Amino acid sequence: MTSTEFHLRNAVVMTGNGPSAADVHVRDGRIVDLHNRNGPSTVAAGDVDAAGLWLLPGGVDPHVHFGMPLRDGLSSRGWRESSAAALLGGTTTVIDFANPSRGEPIADAVLRWQAAADGVCLCDWGLHATVCDIAPERLAELDGLVHAGVPTFKAFLAYKGRLMLAAAELRLLMRQVKDVGGHLLLHAEDGEMNAAAEAVLAATGRTGPEWHPAAHGPESEIEAIRQAMLLAEETGCPLTIVHLSTAAGLDLIRGARAVGVDLRAETCPQYLFRDESLYARGGDDALTALMAPPLRSPADAAALLDGLAGGDIAWLATDHCAFPLEVKRREAAHGFAAVPNGAAGVGERLLAAFTLGVRRGLLTPERWVRVCCEAPAGRLGLAGRKGRVAAGYDADLVLFDPEATGTRLPVDGHPDPSLWTGDDWCGRIVDVWRRGEQVVRDGKLVPDVSAGVFLSRLLPD
Numbered sequence: 001m002t003s004t005e006f007h008l009r010n011a012v013v014m015t016g017n018g019p020s021a022a023d024v025h026v027r028d029g030r031i032v033d034l035h036n037r038n039g040p041s042t043v044a045a046g047d048v049d050a051a052g053l054w055l056l057p058g059g060v061d062p063h064v065h066f067g068m069p070l071r072d073g074l075s076s077r078g079w080r081e082s083s084a085a086a087l088l089g090g091t092t093t094v095i096d097f098a099n100p101s102r103g104e105p106i107a108d109a110v111l112r113w114q115a116a117a118d119g120v121c122l123c124d125w126g127l128h129a130t131v132c133d134i135a136p137e138r139l140a141e142l143d144g145l146v147h148a149g150v151p152t153f154k155a156f157l158a159y160k161g162r163l164m165l166a167a168a169e170l171r172l173l174m175r176q177v178k179d180v181g182g183h184l185l186l187h188a189e190d191g192e193m194n195a196a197a198e199a200v201l202a203a204t205g206r207t208g209p210e211w212h213p214a215a216h217g218p219e220s221e222i223e224a225i226r227q228a229m230l231l232a233e234e235t236g237c238p239l240t241i242v243h244l245s246t247a248a249g250l251d252l253i254r255g256a257r258a259v260g261v262d263l264r265a266e267t268c269p270q271y272l273f274r275d276e277s278l279y280a281r282g283g284d285d286a287l288t289a290l291m292a293p294p295l296r297s298p299a300d301a302a303a304l305l306d307g308l309a310g311g312d313i314a315w316l317a318t319d320h321c322a323f324p325l326e327v328k329r330r331e332a333a334h335g336f337a338a339v340p341n342g343a344a345g346v347g348e349r350l351l352a353a354f355t356l357g358v359r360r361g362l363l364t365p366e367r368w369v370r371v372c373c374e375a376p377a378g379r380l381g382l383a384g385r386k387g388r389v390a391a392g393y394d395a396d397l398v399l400f401d402p403e404a405t406g407t408r409l410p411v412d413g414h415p416d417p418s419l420w421t422g423d424d425w426c427g428r429i430v431d432v433w434r435r436g437e438q439v440v441r442d443g444k445l446v447p448d449v450s451a452g453v454f455l456s457r458l459l460p461d
């Protein structure tokens, strides 16, 4: 890590509370202080003149799956490639999920994930730990994980026979997470309902990818949220519903929050700006959009965007989990249920939300910064370090041109079809620094960027 000192001058600092005219002083990877300006600053040698640009905190994507092993040597797009896309898209911090195999100590899975990411991931990175069995020895591990900087856990009501917990099991897990001062993230789909629907579809020969959403109906998410919010209320365990996809689910969450339940929601750009019409097209369009929960109706998407803009949805993550199209095509021969779920997006989050949210007046610039940077960092144990342009924070900084048009996505030019393609996007990620090291220059990855570091997280009280 080189020792560097410089000033970023004349940018508009876009914070979660709105714009401010300030110059930013960076030294040894941190923001030393901000100097308010009245009028243009003089630019000295070594300074960066960012007149006409916005200065944003580096994006924080708290839900990604990089190099996730699935089965038979099949993994999602890897740590290096995915993290490079993240940097190009202005995201400097990611949080991935360590998934233990059945019977494996969770701490061992965390070590496996750390070994895979260490020295490879170009973003700074943290880990959530998935809990897929509630044997006493597994639950006994949670306290140690919290103290090892992994204070956030993931559970599934979906994926029967693999990851699914029954309601009674989820209750035990939530009690334990609450006891150790952790935070639970939940994939809220009812695995029993999905399995039953899938079996009927299979028995009647409806196995093409266009049938995937029929096995993951909105009622499945709604039912799972209903169950989870009762358990959150009963146990007092802080709970976030990840990748929320339905308007009715959001209404339930609003209702629970109104009576004081510690419950919040995450959503993803695909649930705001894409919809289920992609499945009806079939073929590669349906395969590209094959994820759980699936894309929903335009009315759901509009309600979620409204919830994100208004504060009822806490943050915007991507659930980036990209499998090669050729793999999806091959597996589709065995029916949609065999196709690996997930889509790329870690590099496109800021630009998609800017183009389709901010530029249309549906999301304010400050809310965009709040949900993509500040909120996930603050709520998930990176307060004081990530997600804000403020003195003492890591110098994770993005120079953004809000006037640019004709921007091409995906940011890394990956050839697989994506939900985010074309050359008519607005805004441009110009330069990016991660802990004071320039990692993107004029829209291109700087050669020989150093690797990111593991982030040991500590939840706020």
Ligand SMILES: [Zn+2]
Pocket (backbone or CB within 6 Å): 063, 064, 065, 319
């Ligand atoms: Zn996920």
